[in-house]
Amino acid sequence: AQTVTQSQPEMSVQEAETVTLSCTYDTSESNYYLFWYKQPPSRQMILVIRQEAYKQQNATENRFSVNFQKAAKSFSLKISDSQLGDTAMYFCAFMILNNDMRFGAGTRLTVKP
Amino acid sequence: NAGVTQTPKFQVLKTGQSMTLQCAQDMNHEYMSWYRQDPGMGLRLIHYSVGAGITDQGEVPNGYNVSRSTTEDFPLRLLSAAPSQTSVYFCASSYSGTGRATNEKLFFGSGTQLSVL
Numbered sequence: 001a002q003t004v005t006q007s008q009p010e011m012s013v014q015e016a017e018t019v020t021l022s023c024t025y026d027t028s029e030s031n032y033y034l035f036w037y038k039q040p041p042s043r044q045m046i047l048v049i050r051q052e053a054y055k056q057q058n059a060t061e062n063r064f065s066v067n068f069q070k071a072a073k074s075f076s077l078k079i080s081d082s083q084l085g086d087t088a089m090y091f092c093a094f095m096i097l098n099n100d101m102r103f104g105a106g107t108r109l110t111v112k113p
Numbered sequence: 114n115a116g117v118t119q120t121p122k123f124q125v126l127k128t129g130q131s132m133t134l135q136c137a138q139d140m141n142h143e144y145m146s147w148y149r150q151d152p153g154m155g156l157r158l159i160h161y162s163v164g165a166g167i168t169d170q171g172e173v174p175n176g177y178n179v180s181r182s183t184t185e186d187f188p189l190r191l192l193s194a195a196p197s198q199t200s201v202y203f204c205a206s207s208y209s210g211t212g213r214a215t216n217e218k219l220f221f222g223s224g225t226q227l228s229v230l
Contacts, residue, residue, distance in 0.1 A: 004155070035218070045203065045221035091155055100171070101146075101219065103155035 002027045006092055006104035013082045014112050020067075021077045021107050023092030032096045034068065034075045039089040039106075048090070051075065082111045115139050119204050119222035126194040126229045134189040134225050136204030142220070144207045145187040149173065149200040150224075156203065162187055163209075194229045201226050 003026045013019035025034070036048040051059045051068050058066050063080045075094075079086055089108050095101040120135045138145065146161035148171075158171030162181040176198060178190040187206075191198060205219040 006155075009153075043201070043224045045205075045219075047218045050218060093156075101158060102172075103148075103157070105153055105155045 002029075002094070002096065002100065002102045004092055004094060004102050004104035006090075006107050008107045009105070010108045010110070012110040012112055013079075015082055015084060017082055018078060018080045019082055019109065021079075021090050021092075021109065023075045023077070023104055025073050025075065025092070025094050025102075027073070027094065027096065029096045032094050034066075035093045035095070036064070036066070036075075036077045037091045037093060037103075038086075039091065040085075040087070045091075049077065079109075084111050084113060087111045117204055117206055117220050117222040119202075119225050121225060122223065123226045124228070126191075126227065128195060128229060130194050131190070131192050132194065133191075134202055134204075134227070136187045136189065136222060137185050138187075138204075138206040138220070139185065140206065140208075140220065141184060142206035143184070143209055145181065146171070146205050146219075147177070147179065147187070147189045148203045148205065149198075150203060151200050159189065159202075196229045199227060199229045 005024045032053045034051040038046045038048050049059050049061045049064050065078045067076045089106045091106045092104040117138045143164045147159040148156040150156045157173045159177050160179040162168045165181050165184050168179050202225045204222040207219050208217050
């Protein structure tokens with residue numbers, strides 16, 4: 001079974017600091033895709049970053065970057081220079097090629113001024 | 114562009130009632146899906162479709178029916194609502210659903226808050 005685990009239900013960080021959100025997953029597949037989605041209080045799901053499992057290079061998107069450790073099945077998200085607008089629920093997800101996308105339970109991040 | 118449109122945004126049902134959650138996308142996406150979001154459990158896949166006339170079950174399909182008669186629409190039906198179906202429901206779509214296309218991602222609707230009393 002494919003599972004995604006986010007072990008930090010809640011986290012907080014001071015504005016302008018760096019925070020890392022953890023995610024581990026379990027799958028027997030070798031080819032898959034990993035995602036981090038952000039859900040602000042508006043409830044809208046917003047894609048933050050995406051990583052292809054066959055790529056060794058870690059994905060980056062402006063202040064957001066990932067640390068992808070395929071052997072350890074770990075996919076953490078680092079947010080640099082945290083901003084108040086980063087306050088949201090963050091979901092880790094992965095998708096295998098049969099269209100089955102699985103989400104973790106989420107981490108609630110609060111950025112404090 | 115409207116993207117993925119879900120209606121209604123809020124709904125209250127009594128146990129045993131039926132209803133249909135509507136989902137439409139105007140991006141000509143082949144793949145569409147329904148998720149439910151419950152506190153502490155993230156999003157769980159209910160049903161998905163890889164094209165008109167094709168549907169399949171996800172992780173939690175019981176109590177829900179879907180159909181895909183057109184590329185644009187993917188309604189979710191609750192035939193006899195139960196309190197356990199109280200949740201936030203999201204519809205999502207993507208180009209193919211396989212992730213193979215460069216930068217492919219899921220586009221989500223704004224969600225439907227459903228309460229079953």
